[in-house]
Structure formats: C-alpha cells, structure tokens
Amino acid sequence: MVEKEFEPLIVAFCCNWCSYAGADLAGTSRFEYPTNIRIIRVMCTGRMDPTFVLEALRMGSDGVLIAGCHPGDCHYQKGNYMMEKRFDYIKKAVKSVGMEPERVRLEWVSASEGAKFAALVREMTQQIKRLGPSPFRLVHNPK
Amino acid sequence: MSEEPRTGVFICHCGINIGGVVNVPEVTECAKTLPHVNYAEHNLYTCSEAGLAAIKKAIKEYNLNRVVVASCTPRTHEPLFRAACKEAGLNQYLFEMANIREQCSWVHMHEPEKATEKAKDIIRMAAAKAALLEPQTEPEVDVKDASLVIGAGVAGMTAALSMANQGFKVYLIEKEKEPGGITQKLYKLYPTLADTSEVVEPLTKAVKSHKNIELMTSTTLKDFLGYVGNFNAVLTGPNGDREINVGTIIVASGASNYTPPKGLYQYGVYEHVITQRELDEMLGKKEVGEPERVVMIQCVGARKGEIRPSELEAFPKSDTAELLRRILKARKEEGWPYCSRICCMNAIKNAILVKETAPKTDVVILFGDLRVYKEYEDFYRRARDLEVRFIRQVEEVPPEITQTPEGKLQVMAYDALSGLEVKFLTDWVVLSTPLIPNKDEVLLARMLKIPIGTDGFLMEAHLKLRPVDTNVDGVFIAGTVSGPRDVSESIISGQAAAARASILMGNRKVKTEAITSVVDEDLCIGCGLCEEICPYGAPKIEEGKSKIREILCRGCGSCAAECPRRAITMRHFGDHQLLAQAKALLVPESLKEAES
Numbered sequence: 001m002v003e004k005e006f007e008p009l010i011v012a013f014c015c016n017w018c019s020y021a022g023a024d025l026a027g028t029s030r031f032e033y034p035t036n037i038r039i040i041r042v043m044c045t046g047r048m049d050p051t052f053v054l055e056a057l058r059m060g061s062d063g064v065l066i067a068g069c070h071p072g073d074c075h076y077q078k079g080n081y082m083m084e085k086r087f088d089y090i091k092k093a094v095k096s097v098g099m100e101p102e103r104v105r106l107e108w109v110s111a112s113e114g115a116k117f118a119a120l121v122r123e124m125t126q127q128i129k130r131l132g133p134s135p136f137r138l139v140h141n142p143k
Numbered sequence: 144m145s146e147e148p149r150t151g152v153f154i155c156h157c158g159i160n161i162g163g164v165v166n167v168p169e170v171t172e173c174a175k176t177l178p179h180v181n182y183a184e185h186n187l188y189t190c191s192e193a194g195l196a197a198i199k200k201a202i203k204e205y206n207l208n209r210v211v212v213a214s215c216t217p218r219t220h221e222p223l224f225r226a227a228c229k230e231a232g233l234n235q236y237l238f239e240m241a242n243i244r245e246q247c248s249w250v251h252m253h254e255p256e257k258a259t260e261k262a263k264d265i266i267r268m269a270a271a272k273a274a275l276l277e278p279q280t281e282p283e284v285d286v287k288d289a290s291l292v293i294g295a296g297v298a299g300m301t302a303a304l305s306m307a308n309q310g311f312k313v314y315l316i317e318k319e320k321e322p323g324g325i326t327q328k329l330y331k332l333y334p335t336l337a338d339t340s341e342v343v344e345p346l347t348k349a350v351k352s353h354k355n356i357e358l359m360t361s362t363t364l365k366d367f368l369g370y371v372g373n374f375n376a377v378l379t380g381p382n383g384d385r386e387i388n389v390g391t392i393i394v395a396s397g398a399s400n401y402t403p404p405k406g407l408y409q410y411g412v413y414e415h416v417i418t419q420r421e422l423d424e425m426l427g428k429k430e431v432g433e434p435e436r437v438v439m440i441q442c443v444g445a446r447k448g449e450i451r452p453s454e455l456e457a458f459p460k461s462d463t464a465e466l467l468r469r470i471l472k473a474r475k476e477e478g479w480p481y482c483s484r485i486c487c488m489n490a491i492k493n494a495i496l497v498k499e500t501a502p503k504t505d506v507v508i509l510f511g512d513l514r515v516y517k518e519y520e521d522f523y524r525r526a527r528d529l530e531v532r533f534i535r536q537v538e539e540v541p542p543e544i545t546q547t548p549e550g551k552l553q554v555m556a557y558d559a560l561s562g563l564e565v566k567f568l569t570d571w572v573v574l575s576t577p578l579i580p581n582k583d584e585v586l587l588a589r590m591l592k593i594p595i596g597t598d599g600f601l602m603e604a605h606l607k608l609r610p611v612d613t614n615v616d617g618v619f620i621a622g623t624v625s626g627p628r629d630v631s632e633s634i635i636s637g638q639a640a641a642a643r644a645s646i647l648m649g650n651r652k653v654k655t656e657a658i659t660s661v662v663d664e665d666l667c668i669g670c671g672l673c674e675e676i677c678p679y680g681a682p683k684i685e686e687g688k689s690k691i692r693e694i695l696c697r698g699c700g701s702c703a704a705e706c707p708r709r710a711i712t713m714r715h716f717g718d719h720q721l722l723a724q725a726k727a728l729l730v731p732e733s734l735k736e737a738e739s
Contacts, residue, residue, distance in 0.1 A: 011725055016218070017614055018594070024216045027245030035257040038264055039246055040724045041217070043658060043716060047700030049709075055722055059729040075592055075614070076699035077678040086704070111614070112596045118250065137729075 008062035008128040009137070010037045010121075013052065015045050017075035018110045019067035025114030033121040036128075037065070044068070045106075046079020050090045053104055057094065060137035063103045063128040067117075070108040080108070100131050148179040148274040151207040152266060153198055155189035155214035157244055162187075164248040166259045170213070173263045178732075179274040181205055189214050195227040202231040209273040213241035213266045219605060234278035236657060236715055241269035264728055271727035275720045279657035282693050286372035286617075287390035288312065288648045293364055293587065296324020297630055298622025299395030300346045301637030302644075307355035311648050314387055315350060316362040316378055318583065322347050324397050324622075328420070330427035332630055333492040334522040342630060363583075367590050370697065371617030372653050391617050391644035394591065394601065395637060396584050398623035401444045401576040404476055408440060408574055409544040415552055416544060416572045418443075419489055426496050433501040434570035438554050439490050440542055441510040445577035447478030470599050471582060481598055483577030484627040487514045490575045491526045498529040506531045507567060509542055509556055535559040544572055578627040591618055601625045611640040616655075619643050658698035658715045660691045666710035673702035673711060682711075 014020040020041050026033065042048065045068030053064045066087075068080040084106065091101040105124060109117045152174040156162030167185045174183040182205045186194040189212055201207060210233065212224045217240040225235035243262040251258035288311050292303045295317035303315045315322075329339045350356055362380030369375045372390045379385075400420050405411035410418075417425075419439070425431050487510070494506045510533060515523045527533070536542065540557040547553055547568065554567045580599035588595050593613045594602045601624050604612040611619050621640035622633040647653055660673075660681065669687040674680075681696035682689045689711070703711040703718075712718055 009729070011728065020216075021218060021594075021614075024218060024242075024245040027216075027247075027249035030249055030252065032250055032252060035247075035251050035254055035261045038261070038268065038728050039242070040268070040721060042700070042721065043713075044699040044701065047704055047713065047716060049704040049718065052718075052721060052725070056725045056729065059726060061725070061729055072589055073592070073594070076697055076701070077592075079699045079701050082676065082701050082705065111594045112602060 006129060006133055008036050008125060008133070009060070010063040010065060010124060010128060011056045011061040012037050012039045012065040012067060013042050013045070013048055014039050014109075015068040015075070015079075016041055016043045018069035018073060018108075019117070021111035022067070022109040022113045022117040025111065026118040027114075029114045031115055031118035033118040034125040036125045037121050044074065044076050044079035045083035046074070046076060048083050048086070050086050050093065053090050054093060057099065057103065057134065058136055060134060062131075062134045062137055063105070063124060065120075065124060066104075066106045067109045067120075068106075070110055073110060099134065102127060103131060103134065146208055148209050149181045149205065149207050150177075150179050150209040150211060150270055150273050151198070151201050151205060152177075152180055152183040152211045152213065152270060153189050153194070153201075154183065154185040154243075154266070155194070155212065156185060156187050157214060157248075158187065161214070161244050161248045161262075164252055164255050164258050165243060165262045166255070169259060170243075170262050170266065174213075174266050174270070177267055177270045179209070180270055182207060190220055190223055195223070198224070198227050199231040202228070202233055208233065208237060209276060210238045211241060211266065211269045211273050212238070213243045213262065213269065215244040216240075216242050216246070219608060236279040237273070237276050239269045239273040239276060241265045267727045268724040271723040272720050275717070275723055276715070279714055281654040281657045282659075283652050283654050284370075284372045284694060286647050286651055286653050287374075287388055288651065289314065289387070289389045290391045290393060290644050290648065291316070291364075291374070291376050291387065291389045292393045292395060294318075294324065294394070294396035294622070294624070295322035295350065295358065295360070296395060296397045296622055296633070297326045297343065297346065298397075298624075298628075298633040298637035298640075299324070299393070300350045301634045302393045302395060302621050302641040303356050304346070304349055304353065305638050305641035306645055306648075307353045309645055309649070311355065311645065313356045314378070314389065315356055315358045316364065316380075317358070317360045318363050318396075320360055322350060322358065322360065325400065326630055326633075328424070330423045331492065331496065333488045334519055336492070336495070364587060364590065371655065372647065374617065390648050391619070392591065393619045393621055393640045393644055394584075394587065394593065394613075394624055395621040395640070396587060396624050397581060398578040398600070398627065399581045401479065401579045403444055403574055403576060408443060408542070408572060409546075410574060413544070413546055413552060413572075415570060416574065418574050418576050419486070419493055420576070422493050422571070422573045426493065429500075431497060431500065434504050436505040436507065436567060436569040437494075437497055437571045437573060438552075438567055438569045439494065439506070439508045439573045439575060441486060441490060441508065441513075441575045442482075443574040443576050444478035445481065445483045445486065446511070447480065468582075468585075470597075471580070474579070474599075479577050479579055479598065481577070481626075482514065484514070485629045486575040486577060488519055488522065488629065490573075491515070491523055491531070493573070494526050494531045495522075495529060498526075498531060502529075507569075508533050509536050509554075510534070511536050511538060534565065578623055581624070584624060591615060593618065593620070598626070611636055611643055616653075617644075617647060655694075656698055658713060659693050659696040660698070660700070660702050660711050660713055662689045662691055663710045663712070664688045666708045668708055668710075670707065672705055672707065676701055676705055
C-alpha cells in the first residue's frame with residue numbers, strides 16, 4: 001500500500017483589513033493554492049494573544065500563520081507593530097516545548113496582494129510538509 | 144449563557160461558483176451533525192430574495208437563535224445577511240459567516256474533494272463560534288455636518304459643490320496655487336471638442352463664490368485623527384496650520400502624467416518627439432501650423448509587462464511609501480501594466496484638431512488595440528472620415544524613430560494587417576502616455592489608512608459594489624486618484640462620492656460597530672498598560688480599574704492581547720470564541736469532552 005502523503009493542517013489568523021482581504025483577492029483572482037490552510041478572522045493582528053498561537057499548536061495544528069497589514073498600514077495605526085514585538089517570545093515559547101519555531105510565521109499581506117497570499121500559502125505548506133506532522137497532532141488528531 | 148444555542152446553517156451554491164467545486168449537499172449533511180446545529184439547508188443563491196426569505200422562515204419555524212451562512216466573504220455580504228436576521232427578530236450579531244467561496248472553491252477549483260473537506264471544516268469552525276456568540280448593540284455617534292475635500296480638480300470641485308448645495312459646510316483644499324487640477328491644462332475635451340475652460344471655469348467660479356465652501360489653495364493635509372462622523376484634520380498652508388472638525392472626507396487628489404524616460408522612441412533626444420500633453424499645449428497656442436505629417440504612437444509606457452507577484456515578493460517587509468517609490472522608479476523605465484483608458488480618445492481628439500486646422504496634414508496613429516466605446520465610436524468614425532490613418536502594430540515589433548540628414552524624423556513601423564514594413568517621413572512624433580499614480584498621494588493614503596493597489600492607485604472598498612467608498616468609514620474617493628478617468632467619469636465619481644458622504648451627514652448619526660473592548664473589573668488590577676498602548680485613548684484608569692470609553696474604541700483588540708491579567712476581551716472576537724474555532728478544527732469530536 002502506498003503511504004498517503006502527509007497533509008499538514010495550518011491555522012491562519014488574518015487581520016480583517018489587509019490579509020483577510022488579500023486572501024479574498026486571491027479567490028477573486030482565482031490564484032490557486034493548497035487546501036491545507038484554515039483561516040480565522042481577527043480584526044487586527046494586534047488582537048493576537050500569544051496564547052492563541054500556542055493553544056492552536058497544542059491542539060495539534062502543524063503550523064500557525066499570523067498575517068497582517070504591512071508596517072505603517074495598520075488600520076488601527078500600530079496593532080501590527082504590537083504583534084511583531086510579541087512574535088519573538090512566541091517563537092521562544094514554541095522552541096521551549098521542543099517544536100520547530102519555523103512552524104509559526106508572521107507575514108505582511110496587503111488587501112491588494114492576492115498573488116502574494118497564494119504564494120505564501122504554497123510556500124508555507126511545503127515548509128510544514130518538510131518539518132513533518134506536529135508531535136501534538138499525533139496525540140490529538142491522528143487524521 | 145441564558146439560552147441553549149439553536150443554530151441554522153445555510154449553504155450557498157453561488158450558482159456554480161461554489162457548487163461547481165464543493166459538493167454542497169454532502170457538506171450540508173455534514174453540517175447537520177455539528178453540535179448545536181438544529182437545521183441545515185442549501186440554496187442556489189443564499190443572497191437572493193428567495194435565499195434570504197428561507198433564512199427568515201427557518202428562524203421562525205425552527206426557533207433558531209444562531210445563523211451561519213456558508214457562502215462568500217463577510218467583507219461584502221455580511222451586512223445583507225445580518226439585516227435578514229434582524230428582520231426575523233434575531234440580533235444581527237448572532238450571525239456568523241463561513242467563507243467557502245473566496246477562500247475555498249475559488250482557490251481550489253481543481254481539487255473538488257479536498258475543497259469539500261475544507262468547506263466542512265470552515266463551516267464546523269463557524270458553527271463553533273456561532274454557538275458562543277452573544278447579542279450586541281451598536282453605539283450611535285453624531286456626524287458633524289461638514290466635509291473635507293482634498294484636491295480641487297474637476298472631481299473634487301464637483302463633489303464640494305454637490306455637498307455645499309445640500310447645505311453642508313465644505314472645506315476644499317488644493318495643493319497648487321489655483322483650482323482646476325490637471326484638466327485645466329488641456330486645450331479641448333473629447334468628444335464635444337468643447338474648450339476645457341467651458342467646463343472648468345464655471346466650476347471654479349461656483350466653488351469660489353459658494354457660501355458653504357471654503358477653498359484653501361497651496362494647502363495640504365498635515366495630520367488627521369478621529370473616526371467616521373468626527374475627524375480632526377490639521378491643514379497646513381500659507382497662513383500656517385489650522386485644525387478643522389469634519390464628519391466625512393473625500394479624497395480627490397488626482398493623478399500625474401507619465402513622462403517617458405529619455406530615449407524611449409527618442410523622446411528627449413529629438414526635439415520633435417513630444418507627448419500628447421505637449422501637442423495639446425501647442426494646439427492651444429496655435430503653434431502646430433501645417434506640418435506635412437504627424438505620427439502618433441499609442442500605449443507608450445502603458446500596458447507594458449505584468450503586475451508580477453515578485454514585485455511585491457521582493458519587498459515583503461517594506462512599507463507602502465517605500466513600495467510605491469520603488470514601483471514608480473521601476474515603472475519609469477518599464478512602463479505601467481494597465482490600460483490608461485483615456486489615451487485612445489485623446490489621440491483621436493488631437494488628430495481631429497490637427498486635421499481641422501490643417502486638412503492637408505497626414506495624421507497617422509500607430510496602435511495596438513483601439514478602445515473606443517459607446518458614442519465614442521462615432522468620434523473614431525469622424526477621424527476616419529477626416530482620413531486620419533490608423534495602422535495596427537504588434538507588441539513584438541515596436542516602431543523605430545531615426546532622424547534623416549535633412550533633420551526630418553523617420554518612423555519605421557510594421558503594419559500588422561498587410562504584414563509589410565512601412566516607412567514615414569514626419570515632422571512630429573507624438574507619444575500617447577498614461578495617467579499614473581501621484582507620489583504625494585501615498586503619504587496622504589498612509590495618513591488616512593486607505594490601501595494602495597499594486598498599480599499604485601488608491602484602492603476602492605470594492606471594485607464593483609463600492610467604487611467610491613474606501614476601507615475607512617467616512618472616507619471616500621473621487622476622480623483619478625483611484626485610476627485613470629476622463630472628465631465626465633471624474634464628474635460622475637465626484638457626484639457619487641458626495642452622495643455617499645451626504646448620506647452620513649444627512650442622517651446626522653451613524654451606527655458604529657459593536658466590536659469594542661470589555662473589562663472584567665474583578666480581574667483588572669489597574670496597571671494602566673491598556674491606557675498606555677491604545678492608539679485612541681479609549682481605556683482610562685479610574686478608581687484603580689480600567690474603564691473603556693466605547694465611543695473612542697475602534698475594536699482592534701490590542702489591549703485584550705496585552706493585558707497581563709487577561710481582564711480585557713473583545714465583543715464578538717472573544718478569546719473563547721476564537722479558540723473555539725481552532726478547537727472545532729483541530730480536536731476531533733470524540734476527544735472534545737476530555738479537552739474541556
């Protein structure tokens with residue numbers, strides 16, 4: 001029997017104004033990308049409590065993407081800067097439980113960057129495939 | 144929670160947009176098995192009258208208190224479905240959308256099985272959040288009955304007049320010394336061949352003399368704060384800074400003309416290679432005379448290359464201003480990817496003007512595609528009747544310009560229809576160049592938080608459905624600031640933007656989103672971090688506890704994420720609601736008990 005290729009599950013937190021709109025534009029433009037991503041809409045990446053990321057990983061997500069407006073473009077002036085400041089310790093926390101920090105990414109995607117969003121999902125899916133399934137996923141969600 | 148959630152799920156085929164990829168009946172059966180879901184159905188178009196009626200009927204029939212619509216993006220259709228819920232007596236915040244079109248069927252068109260599985264997940268996540276939703280009320284804010292219009296070109300002046308005539312106070316600012324924008328520099332307008340002054344002068348006069356309009360020239364926007372209904376803008380001009388308070392803003396700051404780089408079709412090398420703008424000026428001054436021949440070249444610096452994702456990929460961390468600076472620089476050499484819309488008609492207009500003063504002059508237009516629509520077709524025929532010659536080109540063989548020893552220009556071109564090379568001796572070569580984004584607008588856009596498209600123009604909230612709205616409530620766009628437009632189209636958009644702004648100002652009140660922060664006073668220790676980080680000054684520590692002033696809160700949620708005691712959460716985007724979405728996706732039903 002041929003072993004099924006590992007299909008990662010990636011949770012993406014996208015801000016309403018830029019990245020969620022960028023993801024919509026990828027759709028409107030019919031830019032195809034792998035089906036591995038599931039988007040949770042937040043109003044701003046400034047809303048991203050680090051525990052959201054850690055919880056998603058703990059529950060078995062193979063990767064977490066946080067996507068927001070480019071620096072200077074935040075709809076709420078500086079929410080993305082606040083997210084950026086938190087990102088370092090999110091990575092440290094991920095590393096401290098023995099996971100690869102590359103499973104977590106922070107990217108800027110504007111409302112006009114549908115192509116960039118699609119390219120990002122393609123690239124991140126490949127990256128997570130290389131890293132293999134999350135150890136937590138095996139406990140919780142063997143599917 | 145007072146009431147057990149009873150959720151209805153409505154899944155849309157969107158014709159074949161979703162149904163052609165996702166197995167909608169299968170997804171519907173899956174939705175029926177989800178926790179707290181009491182009802183599920185699928186419709187051809189959930190947003191149609193019949194689809195909305197079905198939602199309202201099901202709410203009543205099945206006593207539903209939560210609604211999930213799985214269809215397109217909430218960014219366009221959420222208000223419609225919320226309204227339907229409201230009409231059926233359900234608080235509109237007890238509604239959740241599952242985006243299975245833009246973020247599923249349209250991006251996974253060739254993977255129907257995987258797309259179906261993903262759609263099930265997206266609906267599972269939405270239903271999990273829906274079960275935890277709570278009713279919200281939208282606070283109402285007063286709208287100041289004054290507007291700021293940025294840019295006194297044709298679009299800006301039209302918008303200003305339209306609002307002023309309805310009795311609203313308008314501050315109209317213009318960075319140049321005189322109003323009129325780039326239009327006033329034109330000699331005549333197509334297709335009527337009216338003098339530009341016939342359009343611009345009455346507008347300028349009316350704007351200058353209107354009692355409700357305050358025109359400030361040599362003035363720009365320096366700073367801006369506030370929200371829909373209540374913006375504080377700092378204007379800077381010859382008499383220093385001035386602060387004004389307005390309810391709405393219309394950005395009509397225009398576009399620029401593309402100047403070809405030196406050497407492109409020998410522009411800047413031979414004196415008689417000029418742009419249409421320069422020919423226009425010469426026509427205005429009656430300097431053209433009776434040349435033997437004039438050759439025009441279309442699409443110079445337009446429709447060149449593609450908008451490449453790599454262009455954006457290359458600067459992933461750059462900010463918008465930097466991005467636009469680089470785009471402008473690169474495009475100066477390479478040209479712009481879009482059709483500038485007005486150049487075909489502009490060339491035909493100037494060809495007719497040349498022919499009318501000098502009937503013996505041979506006018507040749509070298510074009511790739513000719514885009515004349517509606518009644519403009521007649522204008523094109525008129526040029527043909529005047530024996531203006533149109534010669535089709537192919538992109539691979541652009542015309543070549545040289546100079547003869549006698550000082551005449553020689554154009555070598557490929558005639559795509561005959562397949563032959565044609566050679567012209569000519570007195571003038573005239574280049575048709577596009578309208579391009581204006582550098583100054585970038586700073587403006589950043590200040591106002593209006594997104595900029597990959598073509599460098601300001602982006603509308605929705606290309607089809609909200610063409611003069613922006614993503615910022617209370618801020619609208621008119622004229623060429625969002626892309627090339629001719630004068631009548633600029634007037635239309637000026638009137639449209641004024642109408643949109645007037646709705647807000649006429650109602651005097653606007654409902655704002657209910658998504659604001661909430662403090663749990665039992666947990667709050669009054670540390671003041673929220674007060675420190677909030678860009679809007681919404682939280683304030685009073686008697687040792689944080690109090691959120693709702694009207695100032697814009698709902699970003701930064702305070703909720705930063706609060707060390709986790710005492711702050713967001714309405715409609717609470718920690719438990721967001722995590723429920725992740726959990727619905729990641730943790731199988733059988734393990735959920737243990738998990739909670």
